[in-house]
Amino acid sequence: MSGDVAVLRRRFRERRTRVAVCVALLAVPLLASPIVARPITVRDGAGLVVTLKAPARRVASLIGSTVDIMIALGAADRVAARTRYDTATAVRRAADMGGGIDPSVEVLISARPDLFIAWNGQSATPVVSRMRALGVPVYLVDTKDTLAMFATIRDLGALLGMAPKATAAANTLRVELRAVQAQVRTRPRVKAVYVISRSPVIIAAAKSYMAELISVAGGDNPFNDVAGEFPTLSLEAFIARDPDVLIMGRRDGGGTQLARLRETPGWRDLRAVKRGAVIEVDGEQWGRPTLRSGALVRDVAAQLRLVTPLTGITK
Numbered sequence: 001m002s003g004d005v006a007v008l009r010r011r012f013r014e015r016r017t018r019v020a021v022c023v024a025l026l027a028v029p030l031l032a033s034p035i036v037a038r039p040i041t042v043r044d045g046a047g048l049v050v051t052l053k054a055p056a057r058r059v060a061s062l063i064g065s066t067v068d069i070m071i072a073l074g075a076a077d078r079v080a081a082r083t084r085y086d087t088a089t090a091v092r093r094a095a096d097m098g099g100g101i102d103p104s105v106e107v108l109i110s111a112r113p114d115l116f117i118a119w120n121g122q123s124a125t126p127v128v129s130r131m132r133a134l135g136v137p138v139y140l141v142d143t144k145d146t147l148a149m150f151a152t153i154r155d156l157g158a159l160l161g162m163a164p165k166a167t168a169a170a171n172t173l174r175v176e177l178r179a180v181q182a183q184v185r186t187r188p189r190v191k192a193v194y195v196i197s198r199s200p201v202i203i204a205a206a207k208s209y210m211a212e213l214i215s216v217a218g219g220d221n222p223f224n225d226v227a228g229e230f231p232t233l234s235l236e237a238f239i240a241r242d243p244d245v246l247i248m249g250r251r252d253g254g255g256t257q258l259a260r261l262r263e264t265p266g267w268r269d270l271r272a273v274k275r276g277a278v279i280e281v282d283g284e285q286w287g288r289p290t291l292r293s294g295a296l297v298r299d300v301a302a303q304l305r306l307v308t309p310l311t312g313i314t315k
Contacts, residue, residue, distance in 0.1 A: 044142075050137050058111065060113035081097050105126070118139075188314055192243060193214075196230060208229035
């Protein structure tokens, strides 16, 4: 009897060993099989298809807003080349290509980018043509409005292999904007316009992302029938609309925009200037549609609340 038990035990051990070996052999192909990266495909601001074989690791960008978005997503180390205007500490070590309009092609090529970002308006420029000739994927940005701003955030997330993080960040921004919109719902709305330049007069028209963000903060653009995002107007045409509030970037070298406007013929006759309803903001940041837009809108909403009584508008 004891002999039979010993035989059964030996057979059981042998069977268990054979099963273990079979499981191990089945697992080997799974462990040894290479991980195949799926191509990443998006459609850029020009409507062109952009495909990467793998997430971008060395990005060269002529657009400061895309560099800021990459920093916000935690991908600053993937910025291989930037313009002289991108001075954030996080990307200081990236190659400096110079200006965004006339970048150094030599510096750009030496940065060995696997993705190049430029404005849609630069699509026919020599630098974009050179990148395409070298086989470097090109993503063109055309941030006309907030819809395009969110599309750029989404696409960058995909191209970097960080889609979930980009989606979460974009959703947070949407929540921030809705919160401001809710806060200003019961306040009087004023006619407000962002003035980019006094001479010549360049504004952010109603169809621009700037005007859309200002609308969230409680300001309606009085130039809603003017074509384009950032049109140039005659001073007479601007004065004829006589906005309630002017929004402008802070001056370099001290002094306020209001003080300057009160000394300037034509501008000093505007109601907003006479009543002191001139808001100053960080022009550099307002020129960059990024994930920080929520903070910019909160700031303008707070300033509009302060200057609205000066306009005489109560409802």
